[in-house]
Amino acid sequence: MKHKKFIGNIITPDRIIENGEVTFSEGKITYVGKYRPSSSDSSFYEVTDYTGAYIAPGFIDIHVHGGGGYDFTDGTLDAFAGAARLHASHGTTTLLPTTLSCSDEELFAFFDIFEKARETDLGGSFLAGIHIEGPYLAMSQKGAQDERYIKKPDPEHYNKITEKSKHILRWTIAPEIEGAMELGKKLAEEGILPCIGHSDALYETALEAYESGFTLMTHFYSGMSSMVRKNGFRFPGLIESGYLIEGMNVEIIADGCHLPPSILNFVWKQKGADRVALITDAMRAAGMTEGVSVLGSLDNGLPVIIEDGVAKLTDRSAFGGSIATTDRLIKTMVKKANVPLVDAVKMASKTPARLVGLRNKGVLAPGFDADFTIFDNDINVLRTVSHGKDL
Numbered sequence: 001m002k003h004k005k006f007i008g009n010i011i012t013p014d015r016i017i018e019n020g021e022v023t024f025s026e027g028k029i030t031y032v033g034k035y036r037p038s039s040s041d042s043s044f045y046e047v048t049d050y051t052g053a054y055i056a057p058g059f060i061d062i063h064v065h066g067g068g069g070y071d072f073t074d075g076t077l078d079a080f081a082g083a084a085r086l087h088a089s090h091g092t093t094t095l096l097p098t099t100l101s102c103s104d105e106e107l108f109a110f111f112d113i114f115e116k117a118r119e120t121d122l123g124g125s126f127l128a129g130i131h132i133e134g135p136y137l138a139m140s141q142k143g144a145q146d147e148r149y150i151k152k153p154d155p156e157h158y159n160k161i162t163e164k165s166k167h168i169l170r171w172t173i174a175p176e177i178e179g180a181m182e183l184g185k186k187l188a189e190e191g192i193l194p195c196i197g198h199s200d201a202l203y204e205t206a207l208e209a210y211e212s213g214f215t216l217m218t219h220f221y222s223g224m225s226s227m228v229r230k231n232g233f234r235f236p237g238l239i240e241s242g243y244l245i246e247g248m249n250v251e252i253i254a255d256g257c258h259l260p261p262s263i264l265n266f267v268w269k270q271k272g273a274d275r276v277a278l279i280t281d282a283m284r285a286a287g288m289t290e291g292v293s294v295l296g297s298l299d300n301g302l303p304v305i306i307e308d309g310v311a312k313l314t315d316r317s318a319f320g321g322s323i324a325t326t327d328r329l330i331k332t333m334v335k336k337a338n339v340p341l342v343d344a345v346k347m348a349s350k351t352p353a354r355l356v357g358l359r360n361k362g363v364l365a366p367g368f369d370a371d372f373t374i375f376d377n378d379i380n381v382l383r384t385v386s387h388g389k390d391l
Contacts, residue, residue, distance in 0.1 A: 008050030011345050026129055026371035029385040030033035032364050057349035057364050058093025058371030059326040062356050063279035065098050067286030072097040073297040075109045078116040084124025086287050088327035088391035091373035091381040095125045099297050101134030101149040111165040126386050129169030137198035138174040143223045144295055144320050153179035168192050169356045172218040175209035182196055188213025198223040206241035217242050222252035251277040253325035256332045257310040264337035273343035277352040278329040283321035285311055295321045331379040344356055358362055
């Protein structure tokens with residue numbers, strides 16, 4: 001079997017290797033560095049020349065609900081395949097299907113389909129694990145979450161959930177709710193990342209949560225508290241806590257709508273690329289430009305309008321979800337938020353991989369999975385490769 005070689009501008013976590021090469025075989029990277037011309041290339045390597053284009057680690061989206069007209073909670077294999085293929089076409093090689101607050105029956109059906117999808121060649125992004133968002137959230141910060149299913153953490157309930165699936169990699173929870181700290185500690189002990197989100201917690205609670213294992217803030221700025229005033233005194237909320245707690249990681253929806261470019265730049269400057277993950281938080285309308293769609297499952301979802309590059313509630317009073325793809329996140333960070341390409345790519349690969357424990361992904365280096373996203377100077381995706389295979 002021939003080894004494969006890509007030639008182009010190689011993006012590593014620290015620099016761009018111009019006129020470089022990456023070689024791989026049997027799904028693993030074997031060499032990354034300067035191009036090594038050899039007369040034996042044609043006999044030993046299958047060479048593809050991307051001179052002038054960029055070869056980056058495959059993008060990793062750790063918070064995504066759907067795309068291509070599908071939501072992962074639709075409860076069908078077709079939905080998983082359709083969403084995974086849509087995001088693969090935009091450079092995402094790995095993703096974490098994400099739930100919303102829903103009934104236990106709907107959640108467990110999601111678990112069952114996830115298991116089947118993992119065993120099936122969907123021709124799309126690799127399904128690395130599950131992100132549960134809810135139902136233990138603050139009602140005051142529920143956003144588009146269905147309030148019928150929001151509740152307080154109960155050991156009998158969440159133990160039943162963790163026993164149903166061994167693929168849960170992260171769980172978004174409001175830490176101020178009674179019983180949430182205990183749940184966070186349990187998850188951290190089991191290797192599941194507890195995340196702060198849809199929460200009205202203030203700094204002291206955020207700090208306690210961080211010390212209990214909550215080391216990531218879900219969609220930073222969205223669905224969380226900021227500075228509040230009590231009897232004239234000001235108290236930092238979660239947004240301020242994200243900056244004050246040095247080791248806290250944050251994820252941002254860098255679509256240019258949920259946060260303006262100036263704030264995207266500010267988050268990057270203050271936290272650094274090693275503490276920021278780019279996420280789409282995309283719903284089923286990812287890939288659409290306008291029209292009517294549904295946030296959540298087809299049976300129990302919320303109608304939304306797609307316009308101006310984002311999903312809006314039908315009364316246009318607030319956003320109803322993201323329709324971003326990861327290539328759009330990179331493009332926004334580079335071209336609008338003035339972030340260096342190396343850092344933008346790191347926030348969509350190495351950083352999210354570290355956060356959810358994907359040790360063999362997110363970096364172009366020998367021994368890592370042969371996951372690549374290849375794009376041109378305008379960050380238009382030319383090719384997506386996962387484990388050495390085209391998607």
